[in-house]
Amino acid sequence: MAKKSKSKAKKNKHPTAAGKPKSRRRPAKANTGEKLEALAQAVVDQACGNTDPFVDIPLRALSNVSFNVKTRYVEMGDKSQRRNFFNYGQAKRFMQTMLVASKCKALVNEGKSASLRQVFYLAKHSIPGSKEKTFDDQADCDPILEDLEVALDSLREELRIFADSKGAMIGEITFVDTGDTIDATKLGSGGYAVPSIVEPDVLQFKKCNAKFILHVEKGTVWRRFVEDRFWEKHHCILIHGGGQPPRGVRRLLYRMHHELKLPLYCLLDNDPWGYYIYSVIKQGSINLAYESRRMAVPAAHFIGVSSFDYERFGLADNVKIDLADTDIKRAKQILAYPWFEGKRPWIREIRKMLVNGFKMEVEAFSNKYLSFVTEEYVPHKLKHPKEWLD
Amino acid sequence: MAKKSKSKAKKNKHPTAAGKPKSRRRPAKANTGEKLEALAQAVVDQACGNTDPFVDIPLRALSNVSFNVKTRYVEMGDKSQRRNFFNYGQAKRFMQTMLVASKCKALVNEGKSASLRQVFYLAKHSIPGSKEKTFDDQADCDPILEDLEVALDSLREELRIFADSKGAMIGEITFVDTGDTIDATKLGSGGYAVPSIVEPDVLQFKKCNAKFILHVEKGTVWRRFVEDRFWEKHHCILIHGGGQPPRGVRRLLYRMHHELKLPLYCLLDNDPWGYYIYSVIKQGSINLAYESRRMAVPAAHFIGVSSFDYERFGLADNVKIDLADTDIKRAKQILAYPWFEGKRPWIREIRKMLVNGFKMEVEAFSNKYLSFVTEEYVPHKLKHPKEWLD
Numbered sequence: 001m002a003k004k005s006k007s008k009a010k011k012n013k014h015p016t017a018a019g020k021p022k023s024r025r026r027p028a029k030a031n032t033g034e035k036l037e038a039l040a041q042a043v044v045d046q047a048c049g050n051t052d053p054f055v056d057i058p059l060r061a062l063s064n065v066s067f068n069v070k071t072r073y074v075e076m077g078d079k080s081q082r083r084n085f086f087n088y089g090q091a092k093r094f095m096q097t098m099l100v101a102s103k104c105k106a107l108v109n110e111g112k113s114a115s116l117r118q119v120f121y122l123a124k125h126s127i128p129g130s131k132e133k134t135f136d137d138q139a140d141c142d143p144i145l146e147d148l149e150v151a152l153d154s155l156r157e158e159l160r161i162f163a164d165s166k167g168a169m170i171g172e173i174t175f176v177d178t179g180d181t182i183d184a185t186k187l188g189s190g191g192y193a194v195p196s197i198v199e200p201d202v203l204q205f206k207k208c209n210a211k212f213i214l215h216v217e218k219g220t221v222w223r224r225f226v227e228d229r230f231w232e233k234h235h236c237i238l239i240h241g242g243g244q245p246p247r248g249v250r251r252l253l254y255r256m257h258h259e260l261k262l263p264l265y266c267l268l269d270n271d272p273w274g275y276y277i278y279s280v281i282k283q284g285s286i287n288l289a290y291e292s293r294r295m296a297v298p299a300a301h302f303i304g305v306s307s308f309d310y311e312r313f314g315l316a317d318n319v320k321i322d323l324a325d326t327d328i329k330r331a332k333q334i335l336a337y338p339w340f341e342g343k344r345p346w347i348r349e350i351r352k353m354l355v356n357g358f359k360m361e362v363e364a365f366s367n368k369y370l371s372f373v374t375e376e377y378v379p380h381k382l383k384h385p386k387e388w389l390d
Numbered sequence: 391m392a393k394k395s396k397s398k399a400k401k402n403k404h405p406t407a408a409g410k411p412k413s414r415r416r417p418a419k420a421n422t423g424e425k426l427e428a429l430a431q432a433v434v435d436q437a438c439g440n441t442d443p444f445v446d447i448p449l450r451a452l453s454n455v456s457f458n459v460k461t462r463y464v465e466m467g468d469k470s471q472r473r474n475f476f477n478y479g480q481a482k483r484f485m486q487t488m489l490v491a492s493k494c495k496a497l498v499n500e501g502k503s504a505s506l507r508q509v510f511y512l513a514k515h516s517i518p519g520s521k522e523k524t525f526d527d528q529a530d531c532d533p534i535l536e537d538l539e540v541a542l543d544s545l546r547e548e549l550r551i552f553a554d555s556k557g558a559m560i561g562e563i564t565f566v567d568t569g570d571t572i573d574a575t576k577l578g579s580g581g582y583a584v585p586s587i588v589e590p591d592v593l594q595f596k597k598c599n600a601k602f603i604l605h606v607e608k609g610t611v612w613r614r615f616v617e618d619r620f621w622e623k624h625h626c627i628l629i630h631g632g633g634q635p636p637r638g639v640r641r642l643l644y645r646m647h648h649e650l651k652l653p654l655y656c657l658l659d660n661d662p663w664g665y666y667i668y669s670v671i672k673q674g675s676i677n678l679a680y681e682s683r684r685m686a687v688p689a690a691h692f693i694g695v696s697s698f699d700y701e702r703f704g705l706a707d708n709v710k711i712d713l714a715d716t717d718i719k720r721a722k723q724i725l726a727y728p729w730f731e732g733k734r735p736w737i738r739e740i741r742k743m744l745v746n747g748f749k750m751e752v753e754a755f756s757n758k759y760l761s762f763v764t765e766e767y768v769p770h771k772l773k774h775p776k777e778w779l780d
Contacts, residue, residue, distance in 0.1 A: 107760075112617060114760055115610035121756035124708045133708065164609045164632070168555075168583035177578020188567020189592060193558035193583035196613070202579060219554045220505035223586070227502060242554070318514045318523065366511035370497075370504055 032158040033108040036101055039152065043085075043098065053085040055097055058150040058290070060143075065289040067338040072298035074284040074339075076150065093144070099123050099134055100144045107160035113197060115162055116142055150290045155199075157251065162196035167249040168219065169194055170226055171237030172209040173256075178202060184237070189226055194239070196248040198255065208260050210237045214378070215253060215300075217243065217268045217277060221362045221373070228374040234382070237262070244277055250295045253281065257297045264297050265388075267378065270305035271321075271359035272330035275350065278302045283339050302389040303381040305360050307352035312387070313377065319364035323357055345389050422548040423498040426491055429542065433475075433488065443475040445487055448540040448680070450533075455679040457728040462688035464674040464729075466540065483534070489513050489524055490534045497550035503587060505552055506532055540680045545589075547641065552586035557639040558609065559584055560616050561627030562599040563646075568592060574627070579616055584629070586638040588645065598650050600627045604768070605643060605690075606657045607633065607667060611752045611763070618764040624772070627652070634667055640685045643671065647687045654687050655778075657768065660695035661711075661749035662720035665740065668692045673729050692779040693771040695750050697742035702777070703767065709754035713747055735779050 039055065046053040058064070059079040068075045085094045103122050107114055114122065120141040126133055135141045149156050156163075168191035174183045177195070184192055195202075214236050216222045222240035225231070231238045237256065241249035257264050266281060268274035282300045284292025309315070323331075331350050340346045353359065365373040381387060429445065436443040448454070449469040458465045473484045493512050497504055504512065510531040516523055525531045539546050546553075558581035564573045567585070574582055585592075604626050606612045612630035615621070621628045627646065631639035647654050656671060658664035672690045674682025699705070713721075721740050730736045743749065755763040771777060 110760075112760060113613070114756070115613070115753070117610060117751070117753045118614070118756040118760060121709065121753050122760060124757060125706070126708070162610065162613060165558075165580075165613075166556075166632075177580055180576040180578040182576070182578060182580075186570040186572070187582070188570040188572060188585075189587070190555075190567055190572075190585040191583045192577070193580045195578070195580040197579070220507060220552065223503070223505070223552060223555075224508070242556075316515070318516070319511065361507070363505070363507045363511050366504070366508040367514060370500075370502060370508060370512060 032152070032154050032160075033105065035152045035154060036105040036108065036159075039101055040098070040105075052087075053094070055083050055094065055151060056080045057083055057097075057147045060146060060150060060290070062286065065286055067283065069338075071293075072283055072339065073292040073296050074286060074289045075292060076289045096123075096134065096140065096144045097147060100141065101148055104148065104159040104161070113160040113162050115164070116145065119145065119161060146288075155251075155291060155294055157197045157199050157247070160197075163247050165194060165196045165248050166242035166246045167194045167240050168192060168222065169237060169239040169252070171213075171231040171239075172235055173205065173237050173260075174207040176204045176206055181206065185232070189223070191226065191238075194241075194246075194248045194252055196246065198248055198252045200255075203252075203255075205256070205260060208237075208256075208262070209235055210260075210262060211235045212263045212265060212382075213237045213239060213253065213256055215245070215264060215266045215281070216240050217266075217274060217362065221267070224371070225374050228371050230374045230378070234379070245281065247295070250281065253300075254295055254297055257299070264300040265303045265382070266300055267304055267362060268302065269359070269361045270307055270309070270353065271361075272327050272334055272353075274305070275331070275334050279334070279337065279339065300390075301385075303387070304377070305362055305364070306387065306389065307349055307356055308387075309377075310356065310358075310360065313365070313368075315360070315364060316367055319360050319367050320356075320358035321360065323353070323359055327359060328354065343390075349389055422542070422544050422550075423495065425542045425544060426495040426498065426549075429491055430488070430495075442477075443484070444472050445484065445541060446470045446472050447487075447537045450536060450540060450680070452676065455676055457673065459728075461683075462673055462729065463682040463686050464676055464679045465682060466679045486513075486524065486530070486534045487537060490531065491538055494538065494549040494551070503550040503552050505554070506535065509535065509551060536678075545641075545681060545684055547587045547589050547637070550587075553637050555584060555586045555638050556632035556636045557584045557630050558582060558612065559627060559629040559642070561603075561621040561629075562625055563595065563627050563650075564597040566594045566596055571596065575622070579613070581616065581628075584631075584636075584638045584642055586636065588638055588642045590645075593642075593645075595646070595650060598627075598646075598652070599625055600650075600652060601625045602653045602655060602772075603627045603629060603643065603646055604655050604657060605635070605671070606630050607659055607664060607752065611657070614761070615764050618761050620764045620768070624769070635671065637685070640671065643690075644685055644687055647689070654690040655693045655772070656690055657694055657752060658692065659749070659751045660697055660699070660743065661751075662717050662724055662743075664695070665721075665724050669724070669727065669729065690780075691775075693777070694767070695752055695754070696777065696779065697739055697746055698777075699767075700746065700748075700750065703755070703758075705750070705754060706757055709750050709757050710746075710748035711750065713743070713749055717749060718744065733780075739779055 043053045057080060058076060059081055064077040064079040066075060066077060083094045084090050100123055103119055120138045124135045145156060169184060170187050170191040171184050182192060219240050219242055222238060225238050253264055256262050266278050268277055282296060282298055284296040331354055335350050365377050433443045447470060448466060449471055454467040454469040456465060456467060473480045475481055475484045490513055493509055510528045514525045535546060535551060559574060560577050560581040561574050572582060609630050609632055612628060615628050643654055646652050656668050658667055672686060672688055674686040721744055725740050755767050
């Protein structure tokens with residue numbers, strides 16, 4: 001968990017390629033291929049200049065992560081660590097870094113992408129003349145990729161790495177994916193399976209009549225909204241990420257919010273997990289703080305389910321789910337997150353859950369009637385911004 | 391696990407609605423609404439006739455499941471149990487059965503669908519004048535729904551219940567989903583998110599140029615095939631179910647295979663989990679044996695990854711993943727499945743894995759080069775039916 005820190009975070013300017021001045025880190029418009037090449041060139045230059053080659057990798061540790069109250073992102077600080085070639089303890093990781101970078105460069109050149117697992121297999125081999133393997137297992141390989149992301153200031157999607165995808169989308173938007181124009185009002189009950197890579201070179205927005213984005217936590221709730229054609233009545237985009245939204249969904253939310261100027265409303269369960277999902281959508285996760293700037297949507301609104309909705313909507317006892325000890329512990333942890341600091345409505349919200357002693361799911365509204373959530377609950381929430389939590 | 395049983399399975403003819411003769415169980419073309427009504431009417435008739443109302447529920451237990459060597463399905467036998475209203479031990483479940491049935495009838499009437507969780511909340515309430523609840527938690531409610539499925543010989547999708555959806559599809563097929571025509575060659579990199587309910591009233595096939603269906607286990611492997619436009623080169627449909635395919639994907643495979651006469655090829659990891667996924671696609675699962683007839687595809691082919699492919703394709707040591715004790719145990723269990731009995735190629739396959747002492751993932755072929763699997767491995771397999779396992 002991030003330590004409290006109010007304004008320690010500074011503008012990112014970690015050094016990247018070995019031996020290059022810090023200011024080169026974010027070359028104006030360098031594309032990912034160029035960045036990878038610059039990284040390699042720097043190492044070649046050092047070797048040719050008879051210096052010990054190295055790369056500087058920004059430190060991905062809790063001690064280097066903080067919440068920037070101004071941008072309202074979880075951000076990385078400016079600590080970094082050097083990885084030298086002629087250092088017994090660092091040589092292997094130095095080589096692994098170069099190896100993974102070279103595989104990413106090949107992907108960029110070929111216009112292909114690969115999963116983390118595929119990259120691991122691409123890069124795994126025995127060092128000629130030895131039994132030493134480049135990687136023993138994937139747990140050695142994944143952090144190297146994360147190192148490259150921060151060192152090059154490139155999202156892994158820009159390095160052509162995809163993750164498993166989850167989630168679907170339907171609504172009043174037309175976009176182009178890999179050359180195909182897709183009208184998301186004409187996707188039946190299934191919808192568009194949101195891919196893992198939704199960068200602008202893959203996916204471009206064409207036309208959008210939607211007035212807002214409604215992100216719901218679960219596929220089964222999303223289906224309720226799709227079946228009731230909520231997107232048509234309310235002119236919106238409906239999206240879910242199958243629980244904690246995967247990178248593709250978060251990045252798409254980010255792009256739609258920023259490029260199409262659409263407000264983002266989140267409908268999540270009233271439990272600590274729901275709060276956590278919201279906090280990741282809104283300000284990024286601590287583990288992958290370096291991505292916040294291109295993934296997080298600080299202006300997202302939490303429209304429900306709130307701990308106060310039990311009384312507001314006259315719900316019955318039937319919908320109460322007792323808080324487990326882990327829920328109570330987790331809620332208290334979340335209360336201590338720096339981004340909730342001073343946010344009185346959130347503090348009241350979480351305290352209310354603890355006082356209630358129960359949590360509620362979005363599905364709880366089915367206890368009134370099946371479409372209560374689409375016909376009354378969310379329309380009510382959209383009209384009452386005072387009930388939102390930000 | 392199913393006990394070995396060669397020809398015990400008989401044609402399903404469990405009694406369903408209380409008091410009705412057995413032969414009424416599968417009325418020629420009775421739709422689900424009519425079946426639900428018949429169930430209720432039978433109970434009303436009994437009550438009016440001063441007899442103790444009951445329903446007969448086919449027994450969903452291992453003792454009533456067997457493998458039919460002729461149809462090659464996992465099937466239920468003809469044991470059933472009676473649930474009486476005037477029986478202290480059965481009254482609650484009798485009432486729960488009627489309650490869930492009434493909620494399903496309402497869904498059918500309204501033309502809506504609901505998740506298991508939504509049905510639970512729909513049906514949960516306190517019995518007037520008592521503190522007794524209709525259901526304490528969902529674990530009480532789900533089996534009742536399964537009871538209804540077997541009693542009415544209706545898939546839960548016909549009872550308008552959906553599950554969480556997973557999986558995506560792309561390829562040379564055009565279909566209609568809820569009135570929208572979807573051309574699955576024009577879905578970019580994301581594809582069609584396969585919904586949970588793909589019954590003929592929701593989804594109709596329009597046009598199909600595909601010669602076969604390729605089902606791959608994982609989304610990340612599926613993406614490799616999509617990116618390499620395998621479906622275009624080989625005129626096929628590419629589908630994945632995010633691991634163990636969910637009901638929607640299995641039912642869609644079934645429908646495409648039977649209605650469009652497309653062969654189904656499965657590309658799964660070389661591990662006991664891959665074998666298991668194949669066995670569920672092919673002959674159904676033991677837990678939900680009553681669905682096999684409308685979910686399983688006995689003519690499916692397992693094209694890989696086979697334990698013999700390590701040598702066939704000259705793979706390197708790098709791709710070996712040691713078998714864990716649980717893998718060895720699981721492989722031995724699978725060897726004992728009745729549907730592998732007498733299937734010498736399968737016995738050799740599983741024994742070879744045990745002798746190898748390692749398992750392999752589909753991604754392992756990336757160790758040769760990224761697109762080896764789409765450019766060489768699968769095309770080779772499609773040309774060499776002798777290497778398939780059935």
